[in-house]
Amino acid sequence: MGCTEPIAIAYGAAKARAVLGELPDRIVIAASGNIIKNVKSVIVPNTNGCKGIEAAAAIGALAGDETAGLQVLAQVSAAEKEQLRGYLARTDVRVEAAETEHVLDIRIRAEHGADTAEVQIAGEHTNIVRIARNGSLLFQKEIETPSGDSQPDYDCMTIADIYDFAETADLEDVREILDRQIACNTAIADEGLRRDYGANIGKVLLKAYGADIRIRARARAAAGSDARMNGCEMPVVINSGSGNQGMTVSLPVIEYAKELHASKEQLYRALLLSNLVTLHEKEGIGRLSAYCGAVSAGAGAGAGIAWLHGGGYDAVVHTIVNALAITSGMVCDGAKASCAAKISAAVDAGILGFEMYRNGQQFYDGDGLVRKGVENTIRNISRLGRIGMKETDKEIIRIMIDQ
Known part of the structure; x- marks a missing residue:
């Protein structure tokens, strides 16, 4: 649900919030140029008309279902929609261009007080390649298009x-x-x-x-x-x-x-x-x-x-x-x-x-x-x-x- 690139950002932010265990008070999104291009001007669903990277990350962190993949925003409630603008106003949400050779690369860093969580998505819109909390690596795999028996040739x-x-x-x-x-x-x-x-x-x-x-x-x-x-x-x-x-x-x-x-x-x-x-x-x-x-x-x-x-x-x-x-x-x-x-x-x-x-x-x-x-x-x-x-x-x- 929603344009795929902002939804991928929302998914990464929801996953980062889940790893953090708290609602972030600061979010940094580093993204490849093609992600920035495809999110910049599109309206994110379930945000009451907000557009762009900041809105996608904020609604993902605030109300996204980190288990739902590209349906991450499908169950956002009316009350959560109304909370979004206030959350954006009080939360430091920053966007950076990622130094990366990958066309599809999203890196979310979520912070609450001294605690941090990092999630990286690359290659495919839901392909998480790295998860860390407070600097400790929880998960990592090679950055490449997913392969294996479940992937079509x-x-x-x-x-x-x-x-x-x-x-x-x-x-x-x-x-x-x-x-x-x-x-x-x-x-x-x-x-x-x-x-x-x-x-x-x-x-x-x-x-x-x-x-x-x-x-x-x-x-x-x-x-x-x-x-x-x-x-x-x-x-x-x-x-x-x-x-x-x-x-x-x-x-x-x-x-x-x-x-x-x-x-x-x-x-x-x-x-x-x-x-x-x-x-x-x-x-x-x-x-x-x-x-x-x-x-x-x-x-x-x-x-x-x-x-x-x-x-x-x-x-x-x-x-x-x-x-x-x-x-x-x-x-x-x-x-x-x-x-x-x-x-x-x-x-x-x-x-x-x-x-x-x-x-x-x-x-x-x-x-x-x-x-x-x-x-x-x-x-x-x-x-x-x-x-x-x-x-x-x-x-x-x-x-x-x-x-």
């Missing part, structure tokens, strides 16, 4: 294998998580269209362009982001560590399934395709970068939409390549209201990529980053996001911090 995936799996998987293996994605993400899209959140991109799309399926697909994904980026207290099912990407891969596909009167089984298989295509695209880029994650998710949604229209493997791969060629330069300048508009653009690219294919049009090898073969194009996009945009990322962060 994304390196084994190709678009061909994903397509085969989506068509043949036993749906009982995936029904629970896909039902949860459908229910949660549909609910927050409904909320985004019902109430006033951020720049109301979902509502603007419908008002300005009408109710054609191509607009509705964009509007519902945007409306979910309108709500999520602006403090809505409803959960979503994420993709690649991102709620915005989780909504982008699912809501357009769900809307097209309704329009086409697809069966529930067809919807499940289209969602398998869109989710896994996006995970595959993002594996080479990483969780956080200067490359807007909605681009990958929009291409994934386009793949699911192509499949729902009866498109075969060729339709899916051409849709992906076309979509990536259209929006591959979109940058990530943090989580905030304009993410909804970027999602709309990414979904539009996914839809256009499919419409190009079924109208006999495509981008060819040598058209910019496009290479013959979908995997080669994905590798080029991954290289752009992971390596080519490193300096772009640093400059974006410098610009945002200097504001």
